[in-house]
Amino acid sequence: MSTRIGILGYGNLGRGVECAIRQNKDMELAAVFTRRAPETVSILTEGVAVHQIGTAADFRDRIDVMVLCGGSATDLPVQTVEYAKYFNVVDSFDTHARIPEHFEGVDAAAKEGGHVAVISAGWDPGMFSLNRLYAGAVLPEGKDYTFWGRGVSQGHSDAVRRIAGVKNAKQYTVPVPAALASVRAGENPELTTRQKHTRECFVVLEEGADAARVEQEIKTMPNYFADYDTTVHFISEEELLTNHSGIPHGGVVIRSGVTGWEKEHKHVVEYQLKLDSNPEFTASVLVACARAAHRLSLEGVTGCKTLFDIAPAYLSAKSGEELRKSLL
């Protein structure tokens, strides 16, 4: 059985999904949908067409799962609900605080349409969430820690770029080594925002811009930087392109807990990701979830699911027998 995938939205994430499909023999790319003029969008896969987003619903018989590759701020809250009427869908909705609300809306739409919708797939939410759940289920008495980085935060980079006098910028989120070491040692520290992460900015100035003023504006920016120790490096545009054009990310989820009649034994469970490409890894999770969505749908399941609700075997191309023999 092959799963026919549609990609809706062709930015970094959409391109990542296209690459991931090529790595999975049971997947095939059926079509790409875009808001841009289709003839201006050139994709990597030969023989696959790009269509106007408005025509997507016409493809409902030719696509098993539509992978929605828009953003969480404005695209997905509308698109996932809309396309769950026509397709099994997968999204990477990552506004943690709004997940319950997103779930409710998508669940109703998917049930109405008779489809499976997997939301909030990726690594956080996604693989990190799974590890928080498993570790907490096994060690009910303990404490969770999540560290992000070292990696590029798109939102923080954008915030720096919006400052007057800034031509271009990249922002890295960096875990504080001492905090990480203390957590790994099972010391269960109480950590403030400032104690967990630092922020590092590489900034290209417009000609004649005042570096001291830009640095001050970055470091005092509320929500984004004011609560962190931030380092600002002014570099040339050439250096930015040479050394900071990638989109690496990653991080660590740790649960430190106790067992025993007197809680005398300590355990530390750690899950770590080191990713050269944040969007390609996220896309790879989306494609595994698309496989699961297709299978669940074939079994007659409908409604909204997260990785919490999906038996792990559904994500793998291997059969139950193969999995038990080779990975258990």
Place this chain on the structure above:
Amino acid sequence: MSTRIGILGYGNLGRGVECAIRQNKDMELAAVFTRRAPETVSILTEGVAVHQIGTAADFRDRIDVMVLCGGSATDLPVQTVEYAKYFNVVDSFDTHARIPEHFEGVDAAAKEGGHVAVISAGWDPGMFSLNRLYAGAVLPEGKDYTFWGRGVSQGHSDAVRRIAGVKNAKQYTVPVPAALASVRAGENPELTTRQKHTRECFVVLEEGADAARVEQEIKTMPNYFADYDTTVHFISEEELLTNHSGIPHGGVVIRSGVTGWEKEHKHVVEYQLKLDSNPEFTASVLVACARAAHRLSLEGVTGCKTLFDIAPAYLSAKSGEELRKSLL
């Protein structure tokens, strides 16, 4: 809803299950079953009785899940099949090569009895297996590595104890730091058995035993030590009891894989456990699986399951809403 647990077999693992039940408010210990004379077995929980193993089947209406705490060599191959007729069961069967065969036998028995049987729960097989599956599903092109330790291997400790002249012994399995560093760096090394782990033995000699001969016998023992670099320390019985009476263990599962149209991006996924008590952590996984077994059974599911077949949310005491709100 409370889950009434029976414990069958009261050694380190059974006692670990008893401790884990106390940490989970939705679980209660219903009874303990033993091969020994029940009056000689004293348990930690007040008001719970110890019964002869032969009477277990009489308790089928008073126990929701029987957790089987025997060994994989001779107990579980017989017991899990037997008790799946009367109860939902959970076991920690860990003879990797024989899991497919164990699965088949237990599946037939559980279906016949109308019960759910979760086999091979623990950390390897168990949490490590889950992480191999997830990482492989997300990164289909890559390489898996599993390192065990630093931790006590019961089987290797027993093997040393069987040597003439050895009064007592503990064996630690230790990952080779350089091998681990290379894997973590995404270098995908090919590693021999000797390059992955070393073995460290702490040995108490009988009076008058020949240390050189014992050391030679350990280091050349086929299967157990001959393929490894082994260090032997001769210590006093007092030192063994003071410094080596714990049962710590742990290890690391790493998958290193690539994504991108030209496979140009590297990703490293790592899952690490550092456990003060191997049996208590294993027991904690068994109890989370008992919760899942009970829930699946209430939904009408029957047959043999592994962690691969269980949606993660079933393991947690939290509701779907709580999980999405707090952990996703």
